[in-house]
Amino acid sequence: METEVAAARKPHVLVVPYPGQGHINPALEFAKYLASKGVRITFITTKAVTKSAKSSLCGLLTIHNVSDGSEDIKDPESIEGYFKRFKTVFSKNLARFIDEQTNAAQVIVYDSTMPWVLDIAHERGLRGASFFTQSCAVSAVFYHLKQETLRFPYEDSVVSLPSLPALGTKDLPSFLEFMDSKQTIPTIMADQFSNLEKVDWIFLNTFDKLENEVVDWMASQYPIKTVGPTFSLLQTDKKLSNSKNHTISLLEPACTEWLDSRETGSVVYVSFGSIASLSKKQMEEVAWGLMTSNCYFLWVVRPLEVDKLPEDFTSLASEKGLIVSWCKQPEVLAHRAVACFLTHCGWNSTLEALSCGVPLIAMPQWVDQLTNSKFIEDVWEVGVRVKRGEDGIVGREEIAMCIKEVSEEDRGMELKRNACMWKDLANEAVEKGGTSANNIEDFVSKLMCISG
Numbered sequence: 144m145e146t147e148v149a150a151a152r153k154p155h156v157l158v159v160p161y162p163g164q165g166h167i168n169p170a171l172e173f174a175k176y177l178a179s180k181g182v183r184i185t186f187i188t189t190k191a192v193t194k195s196a197k198s199s200l201c202g203l204l205t206i207h208n209v210s211d212g213s214e215d216i217k218d219p220e221s222i223e224g225y226f227k228r229f230k231t232v233f234s235k236n237l238a239r240f241i242d243e244q245t246n247a248a249q250v251i252v253y254d255s256t257m258p259w260v261l262d263i264a265h266e267r268g269l270r271g272a273s274f275f276t277q278s279c280a281v282s283a284v285f286y287h288l289k290q291e292t293l294r295f296p297y298e299d300s301v302v303s304l305p306s307l308p309a310l311g312t313k314d315l316p317s318f319l320e321f322m323d324s325k326q327t328i329p330t331i332m333a334d335q336f337s338n339l340e341k342v343d344w345i346f347l348n349t350f351d352k353l354e355n356e357v358v359d360w361m362a363s364q365y366p367i368k369t370v371g372p373t374f375s376l377l378q379t380d381k382k383l384s385n386s387k388n389h390t391i392s393l394l395e396p397a398c399t400e401w402l403d404s405r406e407t408g409s410v411v412y413v414s415f416g417s418i419a420s421l422s423k424k425q426m427e428e429v430a431w432g433l434m435t436s437n438c439y440f441l442w443v444v445r446p447l448e449v450d451k452l453p454e455d456f457t458s459l460a461s462e463k464g465l466i467v468s469w470c471k472q473p474e475v476l477a478h479r480a481v482a483c484f485l486t487h488c489g490w491n492s493t494l495e496a497l498s499c500g501v502p503l504i505a506m507p508q509w510v511d512q513l514t515n516s517k518f519i520e521d522v523w524e525v526g527v528r529v530k531r532g533e534d535g536i537v538g539r540e541e542i543a544m545c546i547k548e549v550s551e552e553d554r555g556m557e558l559k560r561n562a563c564m565w566k567d568l569a570n571e572a573v574e575k576g577g578t579s580a581n582n583i584e585d586f587v588s589k590l591m592c593i594s595g
């Protein structure tokens with residue numbers, strides 16, 4: 144264990160994720176890896192999110208709460224109002240927190256959707272690193288939104304952008320629910336590129352071989368560095384394999400026993416991430432689709448979604464399925480019993496599945512997930528994408544058919560083979576000498592020089 148004096152001599156980095164599970168998880172894995180390389184980390188997130196987090200994860204990494212004011216909010220907020228309040232209150236409290244630190248940091252790594260953190264850093268003589276939590280392909284689409292080489296609402300039914308496959312409207316990031324709120328979300332996404340010319344480092348949670356062409360193209364615009372899949376960084380670092388169980392989770396029911404009792408490749412894992420909220424009708428179709436497939440299934444249904452399940456479903460399905468409110472997803476995906484993953488295609492879920500060699504059934508909901516699903520089916524060829532009915536709902540027969548397709552001898556084997564190839568390439572990227580590992584090593588060397 145480091146003494147306080149020794150720790151104070153290490154380079155010190157503040158890591159500031161956007162306070163959502165899909166942003167916190169990759170930033171925390173990156174932070175833990177940096178800490179394992181001798182960098183002192185202060186991981187800053189909001190009170191609302193860190194309620195259940197441990198204050199100290201390992202010697203060099205501490206988590207601090209900085210309020211975004213959400214604890215004072217009594218009435219529902221509009222999307223626009225939420226982001227405005229978040230930026231105003233959080234940036235003020237973050238600046239105060241940094242000013243009060245006795246052991247000054249040299250660098251702030253911040254979520255790319257919060258470009259204003261760079262001003263706070265530079266005003267205090269700190270360097271800034273923007274951390275992108277979505278795919279490089281999706282980030283490139285947002286770059287074009289910023290440059291206005293692509294406009295939202297999309298004007299063409301198919302768009303051609305440099306280094307990307309032709310993207311139809313069902314492949315491009317969607318923001319439909321937010322059309323009424325002056326396009327808040329598209330603006331935030333485009334603004335990730337608002338001040339990148341002033342930033343000191345740009346990190347993306349992806350790996351070179353996964354997004355070869357678009358990574359090269361983006362690197363011709365900005366000095367981007369790939370550092371993913373961040374969740375695998377510590378798992379492949381043999382020396383540190385004991386310190387991997389620290390993902391911030393809300394609830395963690397034990398699924399291991401249930402999975403252990405299943406045959407290899409017999410379980411459909413189902414999760415729609417930490418944000419997506421399916422309609423009651425859609426939840427019912429997923430439920431009956433799983434039952435129709437006659438496969439074993441492990442389904443993460445968040446507490447707020449439980450009421451949308453068909454009546455008595457939990458007991459009706461008890462022979463075939465286990466329904467949990469949260470699990471350690473990377474561990475579930477790595478379990479031998481898991482055959483495939485019915486997913487909303489959040490970028491973390493996509494990367495985690497690829498890195499575990501698990502084929503996907505893509506059921507995207509919004510923003511980047513649509514583009515991810517296009518890549519899953521057509522570029523990486525590791526899964527199938529569901530078809531929606533005219534009412535926008537994915538029916539039970541469609542869900543059962545997709546499960547059958549992914550499990551079928553020829554098609555299933557082909558998808559599994561491809562997924563295993565990506566698993567090997569993902570591991571290669573984070574192992575010693577791999578592209579992501581090298582990029583992080585360069586960063587750490589620079590940190591050592593700055594702090595030296």
Ligand SMILES: O=c1ccn([C@@H]2O[C@H](COP(=O)(O)OP(=O)(O)O[C@H]3O[C@H](CO)[C@@H](O)[C@H](O)[C@H]3O)[C@@H](O)[C@H]2O)c(=O)[nH]1
Nearest residue numbers: 165168276416417418443469470471472473489490491492
């Ligand atoms: O039971 C569960 C369910 C999820 N997770 C984890 O939660 C994260 C979920 O992230 P992701 O799959 O990216 O989904 P969202 O939570 O929906 O993430 C948001 O943030 C992502 C990164 O910007 C975007 O790609 C998504 O579209 C956006 O919805 C992953 O690390 C999962 O391993 C668990 O650990 N246990």
